[in-house]
Amino acid sequence: MYLDHFGLDEQPFRITPHTDFFFDGADRGxxxxxxxxxxxxxxxxxxxxxxxxSGKTMLCRVLMERLPENxxxxxxxxxSLTRDEILRAIAEDLKIETAGDSARVLMRELxxxxxxxxxxxxxxxxxxxxxxAMPEDSLEQVRLLSNLETSRHKLLQIVLFGQPELxxxxxxxxxxxxxxxxxxxxxxxxxxxEEVIRYVNFRLRAAGxxxxxxxxxxxxxxxxxxxxxxxxxxxxxxxxxxLSAFALDTHAVDERHVQRAIADSELPPFASAxxxxxxxxxxxxxxxxxGVLLHWFFADGGAREAxxxxxxxxxxxxxxxxxxxxxxxxxxxxxxxxxxxAVAPKRQKPEPPPQASAPAPDKTxxxxxxxxxxxxxxxxxxxxxxxxxxxxxxxxxxxxxxxPTPRAMPSVAQTPLAAKAAExxxxxxxxxxxxxxxxxxxxxxxxxxxxxxxxxxxxxAATREVLQTAPDGAVTIQLYRTLNTDPGRVERFLDRARxxxxxxxxxxxxxxxxxxxxxxxxxxxxATRAEAEEAFRRLPEQYHKDFQPVFREFxxxxxxx
Numbered sequence: 316m317y318l319d320h321f322g323l324d325e326q327p328f329r330i331t332p333h334t335d336f337f338f339d340g341a342d343r344g345x346x347x348x349x350x351x352x353x354x355x356x357x358x359x360x361x362x363x364x365x366x367x368x369s370g371k372t373m374l375c376r377v378l379m380e381r382l383p384e385n386x387x388x389x390x391x392x393x394x395s396l397t398r399d400e401i402l403r404a405i406a407e408d409l410k411i412e413t414a415g416d417s418a419r420v421l422m423r424e425l426x427x428x429x430x431x432x433x434x435x436x437x438x439x440x441x442x443x444x445x446x447x448a449m450p451e452d453s454l455e456q457v458r459l460l461s462n463l464e465t466s467r468h469k470l471l472q473i474v475l476f477g478q479p480e481l482x483x484x485x486x487x488x489x490x491x492x493x494x495x496x497x498x499x500x501x502x503x504x505x506x507x508x509e510e511v512i513r514y515v516n517f518r519l520r521a522a523g524x525x526x527x528x529x530x531x532x533x534x535x536x537x538x539x540x541x542x543x544x545x546x547x548x549x550x551x552x553x554x555x556x557x558l559s560a561f562a563l564d565t566h567a568v569d570e571r572h573v574q575r576a577i578a579d580s581e582l583p584p585f586a587s588a589x590x591x592x593x594x595x596x597x598x599x600x601x602x603x604x605x606g607v608l609l610h611w612f613f614a615d616g617g618a619r620e621a622x623x624x625x626x627x628x629x630x631x632x633x634x635x636x637x638x639x640x641x642x643x644x645x646x647x648x649x650x651x652x653x654x655x656x657a658v659a660p661k662r663q664k665p666e667p668p669p670q671a672s673a674p675a676p677d678k679t680x681x682x683x684x685x686x687x688x689x690x691x692x693x694x695x696x697x698x699x700x701x702x703x704x705x706x707x708x709x710x711x712x713x714x715x716x717x718x719p720t721p722r723a724m725p726s727v728a729q730t731p732l733a734a735k736a737a738e739x740x741x742x743x744x745x746x747x748x749x750x751x752x753x754x755x756x757x758x759x760x761x762x763x764x765x766x767x768x769x770x771x772x773x774x775x776a777a778t779r780e781v782l783q784t785a786p787d788g789a790v791t792i793q794l795y796r797t798l799n800t801d802p803g804r805v806e807r808f809l810d811r812a813r814x815x816x817x818x819x820x821x822x823x824x825x826x827x828x829x830x831x832x833x834x835x836x837x838x839x840x841x842a843t844r845a846e847a848e849e850a851f852r853r854l855p856e857q858y859h860k861d862f863q864p865v866f867r868e869f870x871x872x873x874x875x876x
Contacts, residue, residue: 317561324523328554330547332373334380336521338546340865341510343374345796346501348833350378350474352798354386354440357469358498360461362446362485363476365503368547371476374503375442378474382440387432389441394448398456405441405460426463429470440472447477451489458493505544511535514546515553529557530568537573541582552576756876763825768802770809771823778822781840787870790847791822791837794862798833800825805834815855826875837867 318325327336339347346363353361365371379388389408396404402421406412411424432439443449443457463470475481475497485494506514512535516528530538534556542548553568555576560568760779765772785791805823812818817838824835838854841847844866851864 317557320561321529321557321566322524322526323519326554327518327522327524328550328557330550332376334373334377336518337373337377338370338514338517340513340517341504341506343370343503345833346503347374347377347381348796348798349499349501350374351381353499354382354438354472354474358472359469360457360473360475360493360497361499361501362481362497363474363501363503364479364481366505366545367478368545369503369505370546371503372444373546375444375474375476379442385436386438386440389439391441391443392445394443394445394453395450396453397450398452401453401456401460409439422459426470429463430465433465433468433470438472439470440474442474442476444476445478446475447479447481447484451484454484454490454493458496461496506539506546506549507544508536508539511539511542511544511549514549518550518553526566529560529566531570533570534568534573537570537577541573541577548582551580551582555579756873759876760825763800763802765802768806770813770818771802771806774809774818774821774823775825778824781822782824782869782873782876785840785869787868787873788842789869790841790844790866791869791872792839792841792847792851793865793867794836794838794858796833796835800834805836808836815857817854817858824872824876835872837872840869 317323329336337343350361350363352358363371363374375390379390382388387409389405391401391404393404399418399421402418402425406421406425409425409428411421411428429439441460446454449457457473457475460471461469461473484490485497512528512530512532515530515535515538519529530553538549538552538556542552552573553576556568556572559572559575560566563572565572757779760775763775765775809818809821809823812821820839822837824837826833826835839847839850841850847866851858
C-alpha cells in the first residue's frame with residue numbers, strides 16, 4: 316500500500332526470513348562466519364541460542380545459502396520428532412531406503428552412507444530449528460549421531476538453533492554428555508538503539524529506498540524500547556509505523572506513528588528467560604537484608620546522638636523561661652563569638668622587623684586585630700564574621716621592587732577558608748580518557764604469528780598503538796573481515812595497499828574471541844562517522860569495488876578483542 320508513497324520496490328519489514336534482508340550487524344555476521352568455519356572444519360555440534368524473534372531462522376536460511384556446494388544440508392523444522400523419527404527423516408533426506416528398518420539398522424546404513432559421502436569429498440550437516448522443544452530422548456539421539464566419525468574426521472556436523480530454554484535443558488545432569496560435545500556456542504542478542512538505526516536503514520535501502528532517513532531518532536528510540544531490540548518485533552512495528560505515516564500523508568515517521576503501531580500490535584511485554592524467579596527472589600531477599608542493616612545503623616546512630624542533643628537543646632519549660640527573662644536575652648553576635656585577640660599575638664610574634672614590606676603600624680587601629688588574625692577562623696567562629704573581612708583585603712605596600720613575604724603581608728589567600736576557595740580546579744579534559752587494552756588483549760594480539768611478514772608486523776604494532784590511544788567514540792572503517800588467517804594473504808594485501816598509498820592508514824586486528832580466530836582489516840581514525848564516510852569516498856576506486864565498508868567505533872573494537 317505504501318510502497319509508491321515512500322519509493323520502495325518491495326516491503327522492507329516482512330517477517331518471513333528473506334535472505335536478501337539479512338543484517339550482519341549486532342554480531343550476526345560474525346556468528347555466520349563462525350558457523351561456516353565450524354561446519355567446514357569438523358567441529359561437531361554447534362549451538363545458537365536467542366530469544367523469540369531474535370533472527371535465528373533467518374540466520375539458519377542464510378547459512379544454508381552460504382555453505383559451499385560440497386556440503387549437503389538437512390533441515391529439521393519439526394522439533395517434536397522421536398528418536399526413530401529423527402533417523403528416518405535424515406535417511407529420507409539422504410535418499411536412503413528405510414522400509415521396515417529398525418533404528419539399529421538405520422544407524423548402520425546411515426554411517427555407511429556418510430562414509431561414502433566423505434570419500435567423495437562431501438560433507439553432511441543437520442540444522443535443527445527450535446531445538447529447545449525437542450524431547451530429551453531426541454536430544455540424546457543427536458548425541459549418538461555426533462559419534463559417527465572416522466579415525467580423523469567427523470562424518471556429520473550438527474547445528475542446534477533454540478531459545479534460551481535450550482541452555483537450561485543442556486545444564487541438566489542427564490544431558491551433560493551432549494553438553495560436553497558442543498564445541499561452539501553463539502548467542503543472538505537483542506539490538507541496541509544505534510544498531511536499530513542501522514538495521515532499519517539497511518532494510519529500507521535493501522527494499523529500494525534512496526532518500527534521507529525516514530525514521531526520526533525519537534521514533535527509533537521508542538521503537539527500540541517497545542521491541543526490546545528483537546528483530547521480529549522491530550519489523551512488525553516499523554511496518555505499521557510506515558502504514559500510519561502513509562495514512563497521514565507524511566514522508567517522515569515520528570513518535571506519533573510508532574505509538575499508533577504499538578497500540579495496534581498489542582505485543583506482550585518482553586521477559587528474558589535468563590532472569591528466572593530464583594534471581595528475582597534473591598534480589599528481594601538482598602534488598603530486605605540491606606534495609607534492615609540500614610535501619611539498625613541509623614537507629615543506633617540516632618541513639619548515640621540523643622544525649623548530645625539533650626544537652627544542647629533546652630526542654631520546653633526551660634525555653635519558655637529563657638524567652639520570658641530579659642536578663643537571659645541572647646547576646647549580640649560579636650559578644651558570643653570568641654574574639655581573635657588571643658590569636659593575634661601568636662600570628663604577630665614571628666613577623667620580621669618593620670622595615671620589611673609590612674604595612675605601617677599607625678594604619679591599623681589599636682582596637683582592631685591584625686588582618687591575618689581576623690581572616691583566620693578560630694573554632695566556633697560563625698561564617699558571618701569571615702565574610703565581611705573577605706571584602707576588605709589587606710593594603711598592598713607601595714614599594715614594587717621588594718617581594719613581600721607571606722608573614723609580612725598576610726592576605727585572603729593565606730587563610731584556610733580562602734585557600735580552599737582559591738585552589739584551582741582540576742582541568743577538565745576536552746575529550747574522554749580512552750580505554751586501554753588489557754594485558755590479556757595485547758597477549759591475544761601478539762599470539763598471531765607474523766614471523767617473516769615485515770609489513771604485517773609493522774601494521775599490527777601500529778594497531779596496538781592506536782588501540783591504546785584512540786578514544787572510544789572515534790570511528791574507523793572496516794574494509795573487510797575474514798576467517799582466512801593466513802599471514803601471507805594479509806601481507807599481500809598490505810603490499811597492494813602500499814602501492815596505492817594507503818598503507819599508513821591500514822590497521823590489522825587479529826581476533827581470537829569468540830573462536831574461531833578471524834582478521835579485521837580497518838582504515839583510519841576519525842572523530843565522527845561523517846568524516847569516516849568522506850574519507851572512504853576519497854579512497855582509491857579499487858577499494859570501492861572490493862569492499863563494503865562498515866563503520867565501527869573503537870570502543871566496540873576494543874571490546875571485541
